[in-house]
Amino acid sequence: MKRREFLKGLAVGGAAVAAGACHGDVAPAGTVRVSNDVPVLGDYDVCVVGAGPGGVGAAIAAARAGKRTILVEHYGYPGGVGTNCNTPTFFFDPYKGVQYLRGIADEFVRRLAKRGAAWFLTHDERYQPDYSRPVGDLPILDRVRTRVEDMRVAYHDFLDEAGVEKLFYTHLTGAVRDGDRITAAIVDCLEGPRAIRAKVFIDATGAAHLVHRAGGRTRLAPPDKTMHKSIWATLSPGPHDTPEVYKENCRTYHKLYREHRERLPKNIWTSLAIGLSSGYVNGNSCDSRDMTRMDAEMRRHNFELLECYKRELKGFDDAFIETAIHQVGSRSGRHIVGRATVDRRLVTTAAMPDDPVMPFVREWGEHAASMDNGFCGTVHGNFDGLGAVPYGALVPVDFSNVLACGLCISVEEDYVKTIRMQPNCLVSGQVAGTAAALSLDATRGDVGSVPYAELRKRLEKQNHRVDGVW
């Protein structure tokens, strides 16, 4: 039997202060000592932390490239915000009639389609599946609606077939750092604390928790500069039986909004499409106390909204809140400070990076920070043409063997829209997993110096075009 190994006298965290940190982003101050020796769970080529779309894409790409890959996740199932916050809509917005984003995102939606669980959305803004339009083999030129439980199982199957080792019900608590390398992730498994050693780490936590805990520089915008948070609640019986009732309710709602605000609860969100959602609550999504406050506030608020629906709208007389999502949904949190950044210049001008890895449509803005700013973001607009994320936006400045993907890549707050949707996160994960594997083949795990031409070639073989040109 293999002798059990321990990391002795383990130092978790590190003394570095996150220089890019803004509001409330307190980097690990000083060294935290773990009192007992921590058993080593295993040695891997690639350790991915976070099994949202980013982490799933990364783990699959690394495992398919033949690397021994472990995927660590706090919840018991994959999917991230899509499955723990009930958002089963994949925003595949086409560009000039072309499905510019494919790769693993396309593959995943086809898997859902094979399960009979992928339809294009209705065009009446109800955000419901249009059952007369299953996705099948059609090009994905519209938003796709699926079902949360199908997503969970399809993600499990996807990971298992690629040979990824899954370690769920496990929380990342720290990291062991040696200079510019992370050598181990410290996790809290159900059986106790463990150390996971790997040659390359991928931060797919949606909020750069790994880089932050290892003392790397991160960026966190103040709450009034980020999109508001949400807690969706599911009503029973379901609302808006028919498009006609939905449209009538929308008209009523907008009239109330314009003329009788006093009849609406404070901070009501102007979308009636998805059921019920507390809106415009904001705070710091990387602060446990603030998240606790927002959670309580929004869950209570949803009952106020329910009363309003019953009172003012049609078809809600017997409605009650059947369930609500597991946690506060945060549309943007902490991001790594990368060697490059998706910034104003890349999004609002025709500039293209030298090392593009993922295309995006040049639109920015979206959900506002508060009701005072209306529904759209404080800064919003669009600029024709496809832009692209530079490879350097996935590479944290402080590490040579760490990559980020999904929501927590290096991006300026106003431009988070360009990279945050689930298809984008799946694909940036695919890029990170492919780059991690390439670094092990070509540069001894130094992710910052992977040969770009080879990375691009490998991605193209996986049905991905780094600039969206097909």
Ligand SMILES: Cc1cc2nc3c(=O)[nH]c(=O)nc-3n(C[C@H](O)[C@H](O)[C@H](O)COP(=O)(O)OP(=O)(O)OC[C@H]3O[C@@H](n4cnc5c(N)ncnc54)[C@H](O)[C@@H]3O)c2cc1C
């Ligand atoms: C309310 C809301 C509605 C949205 N609606 C849509 C939509 O309709 N369509 C769309 O395409 N996108 C939508 N999005 C955006 C999209 O869901 C997210 O941007 C996307 O899921 C981010 O993917 P990710 O993999 O980077 O991070 P996440 O999805 O956040 O996944 C990160 C994972 O890491 C895990 N994790 C975090 N910290 C730790 C830790 N310390 N230890 C272990 N595991 C950890 C988390 O549990 C999670 O599973 C929505 C987002 C929100 C908040």
